[in-house]
Amino acid sequence: MSGKKSDSPDELIADFKDAVNMTASQIEKWLDSEDSKRVGYKDEGGGESVGHHSGRRIVEILGKKKADYTDDDLKHMAKVVGYVHRHLAQRPDGDVEETPWRYSLMNWGHDPAKDKSAHKAKARG
Secondary structure, three states: OOOOOOOOHHHHHHHHHHHOOOOHHHHHHHHOOHHHHHOOOOOOOOOOOHHHHHHHHHHHHHOOOHHHOOHHHHHHHHHHHHHHHHHHOOOOOOOOOOOHHHHHHHHOOOOHHHHHHHHHHHHHO
């Protein structure tokens, strides 16, 4: 994930696919959990959090073919990429396995625990 603003739809889609490291089914399962529902910003109505709603949109986008992406889909992809990049830069110290920081990122389709396991796999060769 480069962290730069995507110049073209193809670059944006590639950045989105890098940022979202969970499958649609993993996101759906996660969104059904209590941990998912209790984190994130909720507007005054106190209903669904912004991140939880975003996760549902991500599942919709992942279920589409590239040719079927709408302008709204591309805008949401850009929002997801920006959110994931910003929050990864704010990683807290220590074990983050059961933290609101990780849970919030997972609502946005990114599980930082997968980053760690991917790095371990690369290190093993």
